[in-house]
Amino acid sequence: MYKESAVVCDGRGIPALPVAQGKGSLLPIPWHQRRLATESLAMSDVTERDARQIEQVLYLYAWMVDKRDWGLIDQVFTADATIDYASTGGPGRLPHREALKWLDGALQAWPINLHHITNIMPQVEGDRGRCRCYFFAPMGRPKPGGGYFAQEIVTNAGFYHDQLVRSARGWRISERVCEMTVMIGTLPADHSIPAVQG
DSSP: OOEEOOOOBOTTSOBOOOEEEETTEEEEOOHHHHHHHHHHHHTTTOOHHHHHHHHHHHHHHHHHHHHTOGGGHHHHEEEEEEEEOGGGTSOSSEEHHHHHHHHHHHTTTOOEEOOEEEEEEEEEETTEEEEEEEEEEEEEEEOTTSOTTOEEEEEEEEEEEEEEEEETTEEEEEEEEEEEEEEESOOOTTOOOOOOOO
């Protein structure tokens, strides 16, 4: 019988590969048991209710951006929230409404958007929280004269790093850093990322 060891994280807070201990040797934990090892780290201070509320805020952000439903901003962000889109070629840390105004302009050339949010890892201490998740965000636009199903598509992917605050109305993002790590496809030659308006 093997005993699961404690989960160890690297300097970035990412769980290292879990191992099992037995008879003086270290053995990998079977794949079907690793989920419990990593979840115990991420969810140690998070109730099921908090986790689901934080998930819904992240999903609502994706829906808001994809549908350009900016009336949802106050359901996603605190009044003094900041966003950093520097990794996408956009602005660094700005007040969230200024950053989202830039994003709205940057996406005008891409009317079809389909954000996916996965691998959500929240941590909570009292009324403060932080969360890391993955995003996978295809952007599309019809090709001239090609019809609806002839599209140019570029996909951005990476991580959102969020700080959150619990309010009387639920969890809200107080700081978001977008870390884009992958671009699938190539931006068309006639497309340029808009500059930040002063």
